[in-house]
Amino acid sequence: MAEVAVNKEEEKKLIMHAYRMLLKSIKSKMDNIDRANIRMAYEIAVEAHSKQRRKSGEPYILHPIEVARICAEEIGLGPTAIVAALLHDVVEDTEVTLDQIRAKFGQKIATIVDGLTKLDGMYSVASPQAENFKKVLRTLLVDVRVVLIKMADRLHNMRTLGSMPKHKQLKIAAETTFIYAPLAHRLGLYSFKTEFQDLAMKITEPELYSEIARKLKETKAQRTRFINEFLKPLNEALKEIGFPYRTTGRPKSIYSIANKIKSKNVPFEEIYDLFAVRIIVDVPTKKEKQICWQIYSIVTDVHTPIPERLKDWITTPKSNGYESLHTTVIGPKGRYVEVQIRSERMDEIAEKGFAAHWKYKGGSSSRDVFDSWFENIREILENPDSDSLEFINDFKTNLFNEEVYVYTPKGDLKILPKGATALDFAFSIHSDIGYHCTAIKVNKKLVPFGYKLQNGDQVSITTNNSQKPTENWLKMVVTGKARAKIRSSMKEERRKKGEIGKESLQRKLKNMKVDFEPNVDILVKYYGFTSRVDLYFEIAMGRVPLNELKTYFNVESNKLIEIEEPVIEASEVNNKPAPANSKKDLVKPRLLISGESADKFEYSLANCCKPVMGDDVFGFLTVGSGVKIHRTNCPNATNLMANYGYRIVKAEWVSSGDTSFVVELKITGIDKGPGVIERLTHSISTDLGLNIRSFYIDGEEGYFEGKISLLVLNKDQLTVAIKGLKNLPEVSTVVRIEH
Numbered sequence: 001m002a003e004v005a006v007n008k009e010e011e012k013k014l015i016m017h018a019y020r021m022l023l024k025s026i027k028s029k030m031d032n033i034d035r036a037n038i039r040m041a042y043e044i045a046v047e048a049h050s051k052q053r054r055k056s057g058e059p060y061i062l063h064p065i066e067v068a069r070i071c072a073e074e075i076g077l078g079p080t081a082i083v084a085a086l087l088h089d090v091v092e093d094t095e096v097t098l099d100q101i102r103a104k105f106g107q108k109i110a111t112i113v114d115g116l117t118k119l120d121g122m123y124s125v126a127s128p129q130a131e132n133f134k135k136v137l138r139t140l141l142v143d144v145r146v147v148l149i150k151m152a153d154r155l156h157n158m159r160t161l162g163s164m165p166k167h168k169q170l171k172i173a174a175e176t177t178f179i180y181a182p183l184a185h186r187l188g189l190y191s192f193k194t195e196f197q198d199l200a201m202k203i204t205e206p207e208l209y210s211e212i213a214r215k216l217k218e219t220k221a222q223r224t225r226f227i228n229e230f231l232k233p234l235n236e237a238l239k240e241i242g243f244p245y246r247t248t249g250r251p252k253s254i255y256s257i258a259n260k261i262k263s264k265n266v267p268f269e270e271i272y273d274l275f276a277v278r279i280i281v282d283v284p285t286k287k288e289k290q291i292c293w294q295i296y297s298i299v300t301d302v303h304t305p306i307p308e309r310l311k312d313w314i315t316t317p318k319s320n321g322y323e324s325l326h327t328t329v330i331g332p333k334g335r336y337v338e339v340q341i342r343s344e345r346m347d348e349i350a351e352k353g354f355a356a357h358w359k360y361k362g363g364s365s366s367r368d369v370f371d372s373w374f375e376n377i378r379e380i381l382e383n384p385d386s387d388s389l390e391f392i393n394d395f396k397t398n399l400f401n402e403e404v405y406v407y408t409p410k411g412d413l414k415i416l417p418k419g420a421t422a423l424d425f426a427f428s429i430h431s432d433i434g435y436h437c438t439a440i441k442v443n444k445k446l447v448p449f450g451y452k453l454q455n456g457d458q459v460s461i462t463t464n465n466s467q468k469p470t471e472n473w474l475k476m477v478v479t480g481k482a483r484a485k486i487r488s489s490m491k492e493e494r495r496k497k498g499e500i501g502k503e504s505l506q507r508k509l510k511n512m513k514v515d516f517e518p519n520v521d522i523l524v525k526y527y528g529f530t531s532r533v534d535l536y537f538e539i540a541m542g543r544v545p546l547n548e549l550k551t552y553f554n555v556e557s558n559k560l561i562e563i564e565e566p567v568i569e570a571s572e573v574n575n576k577p578a579p580a581n582s583k584k585d586l587v588k589p590r591l592l593i594s595g596e597s598a599d600k601f602e603y604s605l606a607n608c609c610k611p612v613m614g615d616d617v618f619g620f621l622t623v624g625s626g627v628k629i630h631r632t633n634c635p636n637a638t639n640l641m642a643n644y645g646y647r648i649v650k651a652e653w654v655s656s657g658d659t660s661f662v663v664e665l666k667i668t669g670i671d672k673g674p675g676v677i678e679r680l681t682h683s684i685s686t687d688l689g690l691n692i693r694s695f696y697i698d699g700e701e702g703y704f705e706g707k708i709s710l711l712v713l714n715k716d717q718l719t720v721a722i723k724g725l726k727n728l729p730e731v732s733t734v735v736r737i738e739h
């Protein structure tokens with residue numbers, strides 16, 4: 001690093017200058033203690049980092065000073081955050097300990113520095129992005145400033161990425177796109193989001209980036225002329241509103257222009273909304289709504305508006321706090337121009353997001369748009385069942401989306417991510433309402449659960465305590481909260497249903513004179529399940545036929561002993577050894593051999609062609625291991641058929657319905673008013689997953705009697721059905737009708 005000034009005096013000056021710039025950028029009120037703390041933090045950091053340099057060769061201390069300046073100037077944070085920002089890398093990189101920081105600055109600053117240290121540590125370990133994201137969000141709940149300072153840290157690193165090796169640049173850019181840009185968006189830090197996206201694009205798509213940057217520069221004068229022409233007729237009228245205002249005509253970000261070029265497949269020259277005109281008025285909070293609409297009226301008197309492009313985020317702010325009035329009008333030369341109208345306060349919130357929002361929140365009792373979001377994060381994070389990948393998918397849906405505004409029957413406003421469904425709404429009210437939701441009405445009309453909510457919808461939910469979520473529901477929701485709740489309820493349901501499977505297994509093993517422990521685990525392993533719960537559940541659902549156990553196991557002194565795979569004829573499988581996990585293939589779907597249920601035969605699926613349900617198959621009668629099922633296009637098929645035609649038997653897969661048998665049940669119960677048939681039908685078909693053949697019900701004076709015929713696969717499934725029906729609140733008795 002010879003070319004970098006090693007002149008100690010020069011460097012000292014550089015550092016002092018950076019520090020002075022930091023102090024100048026602080027806008028919040030400070031007392032003497034604040035000033036002394038910032039000075040002390042600065043001195044500790046200078047000393048601690050004195051031997052370190054950045055990749056560029058600069059003294060390392062310039063980085064924390066700059067991060068602190070970004071916090072103060074670009075986010076508007078106060079002394080606590082500035083102190084923490086100055087110290088953000090000392091625990092991670094130097095001798096200074098957290099205890100020392102706590103002793104000197106107190107618990108609050110120590111907590112923030114600790115959060116920042118942990119966040120930094122996360123990139124060194126090879127943990128997946130999703131885990132990292134979770135960590136960031138966790139610190140968000142500890143103290144929002146941790147994430148805000150982290151944003152400043154990341155922004156400075158992105159701005160100075162040039163001296164890093166290319167592969168590191170790419171990694172950091174990807175991380176920024178994945179975690180920090182969406183988070184900045186969600187926190188309302190729009191200028192950060194835009195800069196993150198632009199800086200990341202500069203690394204990932206350098207050519208497109210510099211091409212757009214160059215063209216923007218070349219067309220600047222032309223753009224300025226156009227904007228002036230657009231504003232000129234407005235200015236006179238705007239003076240009359242009596243409050244100072246300013247206008248800007250900034251071009252949109254390079255990233256968003258690039259997106260437009262890609263998605264619309266048009267060249268730069270043909271993109272007409274390269275910029276938005278902003279009118280920002282300095283007006284007391286009480287009058288801002290009225291004045292903004294007055295400005296809207298002036299703008300649309302002069303330029304013709306396109307009505308469907310009007311967006312009013314003043315009456316109903318976005319859930320990240322954004323407030324503004326947007327309209328698109330037809331400007332000079334017939335070109336569309338987006339106009340954004342807002343107050344200075346709204347503008348600061350739009351630029352600095354959460355931090356500014358906090359500042360203005362003050363004493364006002366207005367609902368904090370962030371509270372419900374944090375609440376949402378907390379719920380998702382605290383759900384023990386949400387695994388990281390599901391979590392990240394859930395979360396991204398909620399991060400990127402715009403909102404949809406809907407109302408409860410009482411007229412309370414609910415904000416959900418765009419694309420949210422009627423069922424999401426139910427879960428957003430309360431998990432119990434979601435769990436037990438049986439019908440949803442939008443604007444007084446019944447809608448399917450998966451109905452996509454529209455702005456202004458009024459939604460009402462009907463519940464019933466016997467209702468519970470099914471796997472299908474997962475397809476009908478998009479919000480993280482609803483998905484997490486449905487998943488955990490399904491797990492519980494699976495466990496409950498499995499109880500019946502467990503009982504039948506206990507019975508079966510007792511009959512076979514086999515001890516339950518430890519043989520149950522032998523079965524779990526044999527069928528390739530990962531837990532006992534899975535085995536029990538599959539037994540209950542009739543997908544593990546227990547009557548076949550003796551085909552695969554011998555019993556010796558109360559233990560199941562796996563029957564060795566018989567030696568297979570060479571002609572049959574080309575001597576291929578069976579793969580270790582081939583056992584799973586033995587959990588058979590419905591198969592007919594010679595027109596009869598395959599359960600009546602000793603059979604297995606050939607390893608050479610591994611037929612699956614639906615394949616065209618045939619059976620081959622082996623010498624010692626029953627019928628082997630091969631695919632008709634199996635490489636061995638021709639040989640087998642040609643030479644052993646007499647051993648070939650017909651085999652075919654059938655859909656499960658074909659081999660189900662019909663049972664008739666008599667149900668009696670108490671008629672709790674209209675909808676009893678629907679509720680029963682719903683429970684049977686959706687919750688229990690059974691096919692109803694016919695359903696006849698008759699009742700009087702609050703009592704009903706019904707006859708229902710069901711298609712079931714086997715006795716276990718029938719037991720599940722009867723038990724499930726008995727559990728319904730309106731049902732008193734369920735009896736099987738024997739013919």
Ligand code: MN
Pocket residue numbers: 063088089153
């Ligand atoms: Mn740093």
